[in-house]
Amino acid sequence: MLHASDNYWVSGLVVLISLIIVLNVVIAQQGRVPNIRRIPGLNAIDEAIGRATEMGRPALMIPGITGLGVGTLAGLSILGNIAQSIARFGNKVILLSCDPIVTGVAEETIRDAYTNAGRQDLYHDEDVRYLTSEQFAFAAGAAGIMNREKPAASFLFGDFFAESLIFAETGQQIGAIQIAGTPQTEQIPFFLAACDYVIIGEEYYAASAYITRNPTYLGSIVGQDFAKLILISIVLLGVIGASIVQFGHYHAGFGHISVELQKLLDLLKA
Amino acid sequence: MDRTIWHKMQSIDSRYIYAALIVAILIPLFCSKLVYLNIPSKPSIDFYNTIEHIASTEPNGLVIVDGQWSSSSRGENKWQTQAIVTHLMMRHVHFATLSFDTQNHTLTNEIVTALAAKYHYVYGVDYIDWGYRPFQAFTAMLKGLDTDIPGTVVHDSSGKPISSFPIMKGVRDIKDISAIIEISPTSSIDGWLGLVQGVNNTPLLYAPTAISAPKYYTYLDSGQISGMLIGVKGAGDYESLIHQPSFGTRATGALSFVYALIILLVVIGNIGHLKLRAMARTETEK
Amino acid sequence: MTDPNGYLQHILSPSLLFGALGTIALLSLVFKENKLYRLFEHIYLGLALGYDVETTWTEALRPQLWDPIVHDGQWVWVLTIPVGLMFYGVYTRRFEWMSRLVFGIFFGAAAGTVFQDMCQRFVPQVRKSFKPLVPPPPHPGDIHATLHAVSYVLNNALFITILVCVITYFFFAFDIKNKVLLLMARSGRLVLMFAFGALFGATIMTRMALLIDRMYFIFVDWLQWAPK
């Protein structure tokens, strides 16, 4: 499906969901700020930061291994909020980046975090390091740095792939508290096995809302929940429709209805 | 409470685990005479039976062997390729190799030429190498194979027109192809499923890495894929089916040792954990 | 060893020796971080960065900037240079905001493709979830017709139940008090754990095959101690 005009029902559904999200963001920005449920993994962030400060060891951050995409930007947003708390505790951050542009954005994000916390004196250029764009060379470099700098806390938020277990298991073996999240669901089993706290699926995109309680994020979450309601009802209606169509094979009387219903079901066929 | 046996059982140092893992791999690597308990899985048997059926019913049938793997997944795909090509040559089935990855073209050729010498397979008569095409041409080539194979492939890897070879006599389009074999770590088989398999219901055989196999079980159920060699165990299965044990068999043996080690470790860890929990509970009850 | 000189030459052939020493050094990290690992870690990072730079020229800048300008006279591509320089505002205080400007353009581009991605990749998944709870008419001559019908309906019912329960777990803003919904959310998380366990198990074989292949590279390809 290259263009919206290929199937107006599909693109219409996406536009409807987009409008619902934007509407809820605007509503929340005008004061009606909703509340959201607890996300277990994220309560541990303060505990991890406290521990790192007590032990006088830095905190490690990795914003995933892809370029500037929506997943990486969500990760940087979370890491920026965490860095601000770390700065307030007067501790050091080491952020390892796998993409030149992400390095530039990360440098500004961490520098702003320290400035907002009034501790720009603690921020050094070497705290944000670009290693390489090659997946496994980056993993080798990160594992080496983790073993040598021995961070007490490790925050892994972004797009991770096969190398995810190298970061997580290395962090576990140097005794760091690890909190991880990624939109790549195939890697969540490995974070579950090796990290202390893991945020799963859409919790990744709800993390910033949960940490900052910012109206824009909270409004967006409400919009996403409404969208989920719509999708669930579409699926259930589809299941009922498909069942009736199947039932039509047994009763001739249903023949006409099932043809119409089949057309309705195929509206969402890209 | 000094470190009791139960503590030790639930917190074995990782380095001992890694040393045991290396030993579990090296034993089969060095002892090629060891006999391994291996039961071929049903998808492997279906793969084998499909080739056997072609060998007995279509003596001049042509099979396409498409390779998309490179050295990064040679640990699984190399041994699958070797077992498949061995079987094709044993049963004197004609085949044409094709690659959409430069490294694959050299790696596959190394395997085929080595086996061709052993089975006296003649280039141009028993087998042919359609050569390498850039991946950007993948979709266009697949569509072309449906209707006009000589026009789409045009020349073999050495540049000679393929219609000049005896093996290609009478091969016009996909109806003249007995089966398609896809050996790949990626989901490139989606192209064959979407553009070629349905045209003439040509049997499609797939040799993926173990990690990408689950996505395609649905196609096994629906019959769109006729057989599947899953990872290096698929290669081991196939070697035992054609009674030609090679490294695939030993690698499958190593897999069995490694899995046994992991399951043993999980059991030990749980025994230690449950015992300590029971002791702690009796402690609190006192 | 039939021919010691030949064997020595094989062992010491540069490419093979470099690869084998690097493999041993890098894998030694699992036991303990050591000097040899550190050296090959830095060599690997240097090589990878060098390769980044080389491929940036050969696969991006030469074919899409240099050749069009020099060979096809498309001088207009030179105008991308000032935009590219804006990145380097990050190193100055005065032009720092300029780097945000060009980063912003990239944010916009990353966001702009989301509509097509959702229509092309996601909505078909919604469509494929319309699984009927009424079995299809049986194939003629199928002795297990009722069995197939029952398994068809049960499998589809299970599929839809799991799908809806997992989605229910990801509700954040609605304060779920209703008992049934709470149960669905809780069971959604449990099914997720079960699915993640299955995913973990399905990944092991490929990862182990990689280590077996590295052992093959060291003990068969290089040292030739183990049989081929």
Place this chain on the structure above:
Amino acid sequence: MKHFFQPINFHEHPGAFYGHIVLGLAVMFGVLGILQAVPRQYRKWIIAVFTFLGGLFYVAEFFLPAHSGKNSLNKYDDVVANIFVVVGAYAIGLGVISLLQLHVRKVVRTAPGWGNSAALIISFLGMTVFGLLNEYAPHRLLFHGRLFSQGIRVTNSSVFDFLFTGGIANFGSAIFSMIAFFIASAAYRAFRVRSLESSLLMTAALIIMLGSVGFGTILTNWLPLGNDPKSEFWANFRIENIAQWLLLQVNTPAQRGILFGITLGELAMALRLWLSLERGSYFDKEV
């Protein structure tokens, strides 16, 4: 105006060629100068406008009605894609400066570990130089002589092959295979009957493992393979078929459920980015 941007043959009109370049650059730097001169409080608004424009092309290209698969913007797809590739490629310097700055400083100050930093810099220069030489003059002979009583010829491409196939490819496989070690230790530690969730994680993993290896499938090998219709029912209870059923009927809907949530999260994040509604330390900063 459009004529101004037309290609100019460098050999026939060198003057016009350079003239257009100088004029074009002057205009570009002029625009940047104007942007720089704009009062500080408008800068955030300018960034928002450029972010919106950055995304507008792809949104418009998708939503403009297409006739027989094409709409008026499709002919610019390649040009826009190339612009992002070329401008993005310029950022490589950010990476090189960030990495080399750290290591060159270490070497200059002979700080501890400077030897490794020197090795990094030498490898970097080696791969860059021989990578490019391999592109432009692969077969140039660098050295030939005798080693181990055999003549050897060293060319640019053989040095590149030493660094790439010998180095990068093997090192990549070595690090990739390290994951096998970590899977074993992670499984040992995580698969414990500690809670209902970890028990479920363990059970599913063990079923899949037993279903994919020899000694596992033997547990249910007494059941029929299921080739003929009569034995088809019992074949379902073979462990490899249970494993396959788990991956098909439990894992797939669970993954799809996650996908529903994640895709909505991506859409919401993308909308906030595109419309500059995003908040957080990077976006709230006064510029």
